[in-house]
Amino acid sequence: MNQTTDDRISILRESFGAGPASVVDLSGAFQVDFDPGGRVYVYVETHDGAITARYETKEADSEKRRREIEIMQGLLQNHILVAQISDFRQTQLLNGRFIYMTGVTIDPEVCYHQTIVIGDPIMAPPVSAETVAKTAPVGIDLSLNAAGENLSSASPITKAIKEMEGIDAKILRQGLDMMNLKRSNAVRVALTRIFRSVGDVEELTQAISNEAGKIVSLEDQENLRMIRMIHADSFLKPAIDLLYDAVFNKK
Numbered sequence: 001m002n003q004t005t006d007d008r009i010s011i012l013r014e015s016f017g018a019g020p021a022s023v024v025d026l027s028g029a030f031q032v033d034f035d036p037g038g039r040v041y042v043y044v045e046t047h048d049g050a051i052t053a054r055y056e057t058k059e060a061d062s063e064k065r066r067r068e069i070e071i072m073q074g075l076l077q078n079h080i081l082v083a084q085i086s087d088f089r090q091t092q093l094l095n096g097r098f099i100y101m102t103g104v105t106i107d108p109e110v111c112y113h114q115t116i117v118i119g120d121p122i123m124a125p126p127v128s129a130e131t132v133a134k135t136a137p138v139g140i141d142l143s144l145n146a147a148g149e150n151l152s153s154a155s156p157i158t159k160a161i162k163e164m165e166g167i168d169a170k171i172l173r174q175g176l177d178m179m180n181l182k183r184s185n186a187v188r189v190a191l192t193r194i195f196r197s198v199g200d201v202e203e204l205t206q207a208i209s210n211e212a213g214k215i216v217s218l219e220d221q222e223n224l225r226m227i228r229m230i231h232a233d234s235f236l237k238p239a240i241d242l243l244y245d246a247v248f249n250k251k
Contacts, residue, residue, distance in 0.1 A: 053103075055102075
C-alpha cells in the first residue's frame with residue numbers, strides 16, 4: 001500500500017500522542033509543545049512532499065543555542081519512534097528569531113495500513129531480562145528492572161540499585177555512549193563511579209553525594225540537565241535523578 005502524505009502525518013501525530021508532550025492539530029500539520037523546552041512545528045513541504053520539523057529560538061548566545069538545539073534534537077528523536085530525524089540546521093534569522101529546520105523520514109518498516117500505537121508489539125516488543133543483558137538498554141520500562149520486577153513503589157535509591165545491579169560494564173558503556181558524553185566528561189565519570197557502588201545503599205548514597213560535589217561547572221550542570229530530559233527511558237534514569245537532586249537541591 002502506497003504511503004500518502006496524510007498517512008505519514010498521522011503516523012507521526014500518533015507517535016507524539018503516546019507521550020507526555022502537548023500536541024495541537026493544524027491543517028495538514030501539527031505542533032508539539034515540550035515542557036520545559038519549546039514548540040516544534042511538523043508539516044509537509046509543498047514543493048516536494050518532504051516532512052519538516054521547524055524550531056525557533058530567541059537565544060542569542062551561540063553556545064547556549066547549540067545546547068538548546070541538541071536538547072530539542074534528542075526530544076524529537078525520543079518521541080518519534082517511527083522515524084529518523086536529521087540534524088537541525090539554521091535556515092534564517094528573522095526579527096531576532098533563529099529558525100532551525102530538520103528532515104523527518106518515516107522508517108520503511110512501519111505498517112501504514114493500521115493505527116500506530118506506541119507500545120504495540122509491532123513497534124516496541126516487550127524486553128525480556130535476557131534481552132536486556134545482551135543488548136543496549138533502549139526503551140526499558142522504568143517500572144521494571146532488568147529482572148522484570150515492579151519498582152513503581154520502591155524508594156529512589158532502591159530503584160537505582162535494582163535497575164543497575166543486573167547490568168554489566170559493557171551495557172553501561174553502551175548506555176553512556178548513547179548519551180553522547182565524552183569519556184572524560186564529568187557527568188559520565190560520575191555515573192560510572194555511581195554504578196560501581198550499587199551493591200550497598202550507604203555506599204551508593206555516599207558515592208552520589210561525592211560525585212554531586214564535582215558537578216560544579218555550568219557546562220557539566222547543563223549536560224546533566226540535558227541527559228535527564230532526553231534519556232528519560234534509560235536504565236540509568238533513577239541514578240541520574242538522584243545525582244540531579246544532589247547537585248541542584250543540595251543545601
